[in-house]
Amino acid sequence: MTSLITNNSAMVALQTLRTINSNLDTTNAHVSTGKRINSANDGAAYWSIATTLTSDNGALGAVKDAMSLDKNSVDAASSGVNAVVASLAKIKNNLTAALSPNVDRAKLQTEISSYVSEIKTTADNTVMNGSNWLSVDTSASGFNGTKNLLSSFSRTGSTVTVGSTSIDTGSFTVYDASTTGTSTGTSTTLDKAVTAVATAANVTAGATVTVDTTAGSLKGFMDTKYVIGGTATAGTEAITDFDVSGLGNTDADLAKIQAYVKIVDATMQQLQNGATTLGTTSTRLDSQQTFAQSLIDLNTSSIGTLVDANMEEESTKLKALQTQQQLAVQSLSIANSSSQNVMTLFR
Template structure:
């Protein structure tokens, strides 16, 4: 029969083997998943906090995508407006040249007509993801465009979003339904720019887009019959439209800058949350690897000890039986 000391050694070695095996299994799970807190059972507080932070990351990611989409639309619109301003400057230059004696007004008018067509093409092309804030063909304007910029989570867990908005009533340059809604298709009273002492309107419009509801007044174009006063009115009207486009470009630039700032902030906040989640639930792989080696060694030693003790028991049993 085995003595009491041998039984004690066997029990100790067996306990060590069981404990080492359990620790080894747990550590292998951590190393495999890379997480020290994989479920609420591991640490309810850390798991709950990391789950909320991960949810916030998901919301931020969606906001980041929306910001990138909104930024692309704003940048597309701004680029088209900037090009339109350059074209208007060229049109005004042609009108100023027409004041000079002996100029070929027919050739100048052909140039102005060509510039107008370029203007239409630029604005029609200012479409991103099926959205065009400058060229409207619908009976009604598309209204206010909202771009999410940030979010707040209340104590109850409810999420609310903040937005930056752009009203297409302020950005529409060409409107094929109602000319009065487009900056380039609406009538402008030159008498408000160059008062002649009367209340008689002298209306001019830059582009004829074939609008269902057309603009009243005279389209800006020149011929040999165009008077100096009419040229002065046209130059003033084009200058007034250019000023409006400059204001629009400035507004779009402000919106773009705000979106860029928010995009940078959202990206930084995502990084902060990712770091925070990692600190709560990610395992220290160097530490876990060290543990893994130690538990494997402990398991091996316990197994070897049990094997030796079992062999010793077998030898002692054979000796006593003989």
């Protein structure tokens, strides 16, 4: 039966067309965005996981960038320490030569003073990211010789953890502008290091070496003062104060030069320990950067698995839906024409 009031065929055709258009809109969105999950409405569970992973990737990227900056600071300090050790080696060579009775110690001292200035310049200019770890002022407000460097970001359930690795700059502090000194010579890394220098530098005969722990004397490796005594007139000197130009060939003077040589050599050994710490830290940060990038790549892959559209499938579906849309339009047109056909009966 054909009704002029109710066209059931047209209603079915229209409903079919609406469904096809809705599916076509969804597929078009998948194709245009490249994602099958664009919001929580498309799949709450997958969208939530993907959003969390995306957020974690942002945090991992920030940690990776921070590690890059920290590694630059570590590498700069490492280069500075290596340069200082190289200059100290030249000073040691000149001091060793000064033990000979036939050398011009005044000329040797000129070279030694030049190398000391070279070390000062190196330490003062080893600046990275606005920070200097070789030339410091421990009396400055907020100073902290321990640097906590970002090294990781991890998530366990809903709990996130930002990890760090610490490095004690006291193991390679070259200069300290503080006039108050640090501790008593036994509590901090630097205190222990300069005490080790004095212990290693003790001359078996002629001159003994101890650390001067009075205020303003216990500082960096180059400006910590040592008491050099024994048969020679006791004196308190830092490496920056060493002067062989006025020393003669007496046993006391030669013992003092030997003390100089041993202090410089022991200082080099301690700074090399600091350089090892820096090198190890740099390697660790480099490894953590690589690992952080691996995590970012894995998260990105997981996000893609969860929300990315299968473009081959979506392309095929799009063509099919476009064809269905055309057929649905034709079907609706046919359904609507049935009423017009009835009109011919009244002509």
